[in-house]
Amino acid sequence: MPRPSTPLLSPDRIRSVALAIIDRDGLDGLSMRKLAAELGVQAASLYGHVRTKDQLLNDIAQSILSAVDVSGFSVDWREGLIRCARSYRAALSTHPNIVPFLAYGPAGREESLQRLDLLHGALVDAGWSRREATMIAAGLMYIVFGSALSSFSSGFSSDPADYVDRYPHLDRAHLLPGVARELDRDSFELALAAFVRGL
Amino acid sequence: MPRPSTPLLSPDRIRSVALAIIDRDGLDGLSMRKLAAELGVQAASLYGHVRTKDQLLNDIAQSILSAVDVSGFSVDWREGLIRCARSYRAALSTHPNIVPFLAYGPAGREESLQRLDLLHGALVDAGWSRREATMIAAGLMYIVFGSALSSFSSGFSSDPADYVDRYPHLDRAHLLPGVARELDRDSFELALAAFVRGL
DNA sequence: TGAGTTAACCTAACACTGTTCGGTTAGTCG
DNA sequence: CGACTAACCGAACAGTGTTAGGTTAACTCA
Numbered sequence: 001m002p003r004p005s006t007p008l009l010s011p012d013r014i015r016s017v018a019l020a021i022i023d024r025d026g027l028d029g030l031s032m033r034k035l036a037a038e039l040g041v042q043a044a045s046l047y048g049h050v051r052t053k054d055q056l057l058n059d060i061a062q063s064i065l066s067a068v069d070v071s072g073f074s075v076d077w078r079e080g081l082i083r084c085a086r087s088y089r090a091a092l093s094t095h096p097n098i099v100p101f102l103a104y105g106p107a108g109r110e111e112s113l114q115r116l117d118l119l120h121g122a123l124v125d126a127g128w129s130r131r132e133a134t135m136i137a138a139g140l141m142y143i144v145f146g147s148a149l150s151s152f153s154s155g156f157s158s159d160p161a162d163y164v165d166r167y168p169h170l171d172r173a174h175l176l177p178g179v180a181r182e183l184d185r186d187s188f189e190l191a192l193a194a195f196v197r198g199l
Numbered sequence: 200m201p202r203p204s205t206p207l208l209s210p211d212r213i214r215s216v217a218l219a220i221i222d223r224d225g226l227d228g229l230s231m232r233k234l235a236a237e238l239g240v241q242a243a244s245l246y247g248h249v250r251t252k253d254q255l256l257n258d259i260a261q262s263i264l265s266a267v268d269v270s271g272f273s274v275d276w277r278e279g280l281i282r283c284a285r286s287y288r289a290a291l292s293t294h295p296n297i298v299p300f301l302a303y304g305p306a307g308r309e310e311s312l313q314r315l316d317l318l319h320g321a322l323v324d325a326g327w328s329r330r331e332a333t334m335i336a337a338g339l340m341y342i343v344f345g346s347a348l349s350s351f352s353s354g355f356s357s358d359p360a361d362y363v364d365r366y367p368h369l370d371r372a373h374l375l376p377g378v379a380r381e382l383d384r385d386s387f388e389l390a391l392a393a394f395v396r397g398l
Numbered sequence: 399t400g401a402g403t404t405a406a407c408c409t410a411a412c413a414c415t416g417t418t419c420g421g422t423t424a425g426t427c428g
Numbered sequence: 429c430g431a432c433t434a435a436c437c438g439a440a441c442a443g444t445g446t447t448a449g450g451t452t453a454a455c456t457c458a
Contacts, residue, residue, distance in 0.1 A: 004406070007407090031443080031444065031445085032444080032446085033445090041406095044446080044448095045406070045407050047445095047446070048407080049406095053445065054445095099302060103298060104299045105348065131382075134386070135382070135385055135389045135390075138382075138386035141345060142342045142345025142349065142390050143338070145344075146342060146343070146346075147341045149301075149302045149348070150304065150337070150340045183333065183337075187341075188341070190338055191338030191342070193397065194338065194393075194397030194398050195390060195393050195394045198392065198398075199397075204425080206434085207436080208435080208436085230416085231415080232416090240436075242417085243436080246416095246417070246418080247434080247436075252416065399458100400457100401457095401458090404453105405454080405455090406452090406453085406454095407451085407452085407453095408449100408450080408452100409448105409450080410448090411447085412445105413444100413445095413446090414443100414446100415445100416443085418439105418440085418441080419440080420440105421439105422435105423434100424433100424434085424435085425432105425435095427432080427433095428429105428430090
């Protein structure tokens, strides 16, 4: 059918359904044809609203990262770093399946850079040199992205019994989904606290 | 041509050529047909030596991670952590293009787990509780993998002039390849030092 | 009101991808 | 010498992202 009375597609709708598919089926579970199908449309029609799949993923990533809050440096820079990192982690852990895409970088996404720039500026204002500020901001990103991708929750989904005999030191309990989630959060908090304290 | 006098293929040769392609053309630059071509062979022939592409990538990842050294805890645990992290980073930064694949994790790769297990055991021996040891090991991995994937070198490869006006705080010099490499290393070292000191 | 343009969809196709099936033959073992 | 296996190849399948060209509804403007 040609041109419907009310448009079926819009960039926003495409992005939101695409993100839903990613959340549900993983990053590899998203194909343009499947996306089109769930939108009640043929695959080719998407390209009137989206330049390319990669661009679509980038847009989705940006919209996720735009939820990150870097205000909080009014108090002091340590607290600001911690808030910023928590906000980042919250954004990423809401949509963990998109993290592998972020790994393809460029970290040169607009939103990321804007936030990095603000972070950097706040650190400089707090008395760090430009170079130090850059490295501290980078270190914070290490913890954020590292925790997003090497998480216990998404890591070992198979049967705990497989591990317990081969790796005597590792605790089987880590592998239960509930415990893993909590452990992820606590590990992140510990790493963050240690990092900020150690500066 | 059928069965040649001396076999053209072996798992080792396949892995090494595949890794060379990944290093040269990126993770997406590796296809079974291209790999076969560079081995002087048809794509189907690979499947006599390799179960699947994913398995091949896993094997490559393992062989890279098996270069990681977790001995060094004889001295003290802080030094051990630092050495371990450096060794990890060295392994990953030699083949940065495979990092996106690792992001798809399961982190449940054999080699990773073995090393994590040893790390964990050493921390427990040093007096940390099992839970603390797990979280510390996780934190170390955050920094290692975070630095591997959100690096300045691989991040912004485009023209520095694009950035300098839009992001006033960021220093243009960060974007020059040479400086970026050095900055990556220093950022990693700073994050690592701060983390270990803060424990 | 009616003509022309544009916007939004479609079908069909292209060049890829990973993977499998069935062949063909060189080497090896009894 | 015969049977068998190991190692390759050609062709195909289902799936991928993406593009070209067509069809028609909705909008614009005289």
